[in-house]
Amino acid sequence: MKKMMSLILALTMALSLTACGGSSKADAPADNSSNASDTADTATPDKVYTLKMAYTISGDETVAQCAQEMAKKVEERTNGGLVFENYPNGELGSDVDSLELCAQGANVIFFGTPDFLNTYVADLGILDGPFLFADASEFAKVDQSDWMAEMRQQLEAQGIKNLGMSWLFGNRHLTYTGSKGVTTPADLKGMKIRSASSATRVGMLEALGATVTQMSWNEVYSALNQGVCDGCEAPLSTLYNSKIYEVCKNITLDGHIRAIWSVNMSNDVFNSLPEEYQQILTEEIANMAPTTIERVTADEAAYQEKLEAEGVTFYECDHEAFAEATRSVYDTIPGWTDGLYDRVSDIING
Known part of the structure; x- marks a missing residue:
């Protein structure tokens, strides 16, 4: 309700x-364009x-x-x-x-x-799939x-x-509480990780061994703070600007989704x-x-430095193991057209 x-x-x-x-027009901003050829109409709309x-x-x-x-x-x-x-x-x-x-x-x-x-x-949903884009x-x-x-x-x-x-949007990484770093899928077993209400995202985290808790992003900080979940996944920029680092002091740079x-x-x-x-x-x-690709990519290194300054520890992982563990997701999502993964992969690799 x-x-x-x-x-x-x-x-x-x-x-x-x-x-x-x-x-x-009285409520609209003034026209600051000096090049008439770049406007739809030089007259006042x-x-x-x-x-x-x-x-x-x-x-x-x-x-x-x-x-x-x-x-x-x-x-x-x-x-x-x-x-x-x-x-x-x-x-x-x-x-x-x-x-x-x-x-x-x-x-x-x-x-x-x-x-x-x-x-x-x-x-x-396949466009939000794990390790789809290189x-x-x-x-x-x-x-x-x-x-x-x-x-x-x-x-x-x-x-x-x-x-x-x-x-x-950014390269998505795992962040979580505790003192142990996640470097293999086995390290996620039993951890409660937040996910959006997405079959692709839920399937990916479950394939990695996590227990999935679904909620909206604006609920994540309080859920982490209260122990409702142990971690989440997002680009570094989002983790920083949402102040998730105040609760989660660990980030694994797995880059599971180029979002x-x-x-x-x-x-x-x-x-x-x-x-x-x-x-x-x-x-x-x-x-x-x-422009988004250029700026967001350049910002990732800067955000890592900002997060490190806030006391976050970064971990590298076995990317091949993560990719292999999540490959099964593309065969299990209900409602997808037969051969979807192969068709999209052919477009990307063509």
Whole structure:
């Protein structure tokens, strides 16, 4: 009941200013663009369209800063005709809630890992699979593939427009309490590790021998602090900005998932935008993808230093053993199309 009330509140908030309704130019930011060729229309727009940017991480994280930078570029190129409001830290609800808002037609643009999309299209869960990508540059191969075009059609049939699958969220690592380092899958046996509500993520952790506890990210800190779970997994930037290091003093650099940050919104709201706005939004999201890879990758070393300064101990692991232990996940996820792993692997390696 509490979750339903939260979703209703978030939906009411998100629909308070729909893209179709827009707002007057008087409420919109001034046009700071000096290059008329980069704007959709040099004239003052008659209608302003607003998108609420929703994500559950801190707005200070590098990839969130990239989202805000992308939004600014879109606003400039549309002369303030398409503007964004920023809602970090799950202010519009959980990842699941935000996607549901998109599916229901709210003016929300949601940033999150693709495992949450598998509720709508099960096969997309594979993109959050363990040790699938060797390098984040491989994201683009999948994003531009015929397979991804098929996935987008299936999402659109359920009200969701996927605008990009190439942003790097970060390399996910294990963090945990206690005094013993995790260097092999056997070390995870009996440990209670938090997971998102994702069949791929749950299957991966269970394959590694952990006992899985599912919860939203904004509940993780208190759960760790109270001993409800012994650890979790996330990129170093998220572990630092969420202050998980205050509870968990150990991190194993296993890099089990190179995590994509996908960009999604309501298909109906997207179609309600002027065509030139649609093109600008799509272009700027694509343009930001390599920037996220560059900046997030560079930041990982810096975040390791920050975490070490907070007293965190880092451990290397047997990557081959971790990869081998989790390979079975791709054969056990219910609802996936036969041969899915081979098809996606061929795209990545092609």
